[in-house]
Amino acid sequence: MTTVTRPATQTVPTHPARFRDLLAAEWIKLWSLRSTWAAFALILLAMVGLAVHAALATHAGWPDWSAERRALRSPLWDAFPTEAQMFVVLAASGVGAVAIGGEYASGLMRTTFAAVPRRYAVATAKLTVLTGVLTLLGTLGAAAAFAVSQAILADVDASMSIGDPGALRGIAASALLVPLCALVGMALAALIRHTAPAIVTAATVLLLLPTAVNEDERWSALLRHAMLVPAWQRLRDPTGPPPWLTDLHAASVSGAWTTYAAWAVVAALVTTLALHRRAP
């Protein structure tokens, strides 16, 4: 073998491999995509805008409502209307799917893994940054939606305060739905490795599937309770299902939180394992 002068570069002290550098890299990746800004704006707009819309509708109809109807209605239904959650589910799972699917589809994942061969670390950094940012965004959106809708309802004395039973739980459940959907989007994109099919699959799993499963039978009720959007509904409603539905297998609050936790853990595990095992 011929002796060669080593490049000067090798005498440069090697920097320690710091996890926070990976977090910073993922942070740059997230904010340098226009689709991130668009999706975040859509999530906030849908959460706050549709809460305002629902609260105004209640506000307008309130004088004509019967006492029974007023008693049944929860102010949280206006703060977190189901329509808003549909936008949130689509946009948040889309952000997650883009974060991973876009990186696979463009081939960037190869560049990323050549730069950081420790794939577990890359996966953890991605999960941390996206979950963290979307938890903040969800909290901001849910708090704003609650505040604005209750301010409107206060005018007709139909509002609730943050200290009332179920209020904080409703806010927390609606806030956490945002990062949870992003996690599901990430996991599906890590498996499918293309953005658009991952988004379609996420919408199918999160939004369409629950409509196909009812609570008639014990097994189908269990299946439904294990789904994310029904779990969110249970956590949002302060008193559980309305009285005329009591013959069904009702979901419990603790069961709904368990569903949240299980989806988060499974999605994070699937994402990490898929990134680690499959050739980019």
Add this chain to the structure above:
Amino acid sequence: MIELDGLTRRYGRNTTAVDDLTLTVRPGRVTGFLGPNGAGKSTTLRMVLGLTTPTSGTATVGGVRFRELARGLRHAGALLDAADVHGGRSARAHLASLARSNGIGAARVDEVLGQVGLDDAADRRVGAFSLGMRQRVGIAAALLGDPPVLMFDEPFNGLDPEGVRWVRELFRRLAAEGRTVFVSSHLMGEVEHCADHLVVIGRGRLIADESLDEFAARAGHAEVVVRTPEPATLTTALVDVGADVRPDAGGVLAVTGVSPERIAELALGLRIPLHQLTTRTASLEEAFMELTAADVEYAARETR
């Protein structure tokens, strides 16, 4: 230094992309990595970088398997595919996130952007870039960590002639600094002006691993091209002195076995005018084609 030892990658039962490759890519010179399309070049480079897991055998960079490294950019820089960039990001954002992941400062990003001549386009989305500009982004990414080993997969694709010259000079400079420079191509013409050493593979198997000079010697056989208004007379005279004469395209004679001087003397003696007398060596390209002819995966059938 890159070392491959029995490196093999199979897909399914019947497809062997890389077949028992053993070779060393040494520092201080540019090594061309040649083979027809589908020969296994890209798969080999991906295995070196730990992106594809070998079925058997090992690939190491500086004695270490790449997957065992915490961070890669200071050990090896690679341009794998110019498209390995997200089109929605600016060149600067792409490089900044890569640099940051390896603890490399932002100043280095500006430095490599300048080095590849993308200062002015740095803040535009890569999706709007031409292939040549994307190649420059990829080359900038490879240079980020100032690594001792550099790998480039088909770096000349999409480059204009000025870009090709620039890249060749860059490779030579990197090698002169003592780095290992491994450049794949399916065209000999692209690497023959910058490589010192050639590795040729076909259908995943090693065909040649030798210096450019040794490879050129394979192309060896020189011949003399002669154009004359009286080919028949000259042919007879040349055959008489032991030359091998073959009529070639365009009415010329391709002569082997005698020197051009001897041919000129013979013609002078016979008072035959010569309109052309040139020597022709087979090009490296021809040697390469000959060597890999049997291993071309998707050959176009000759049209009648």
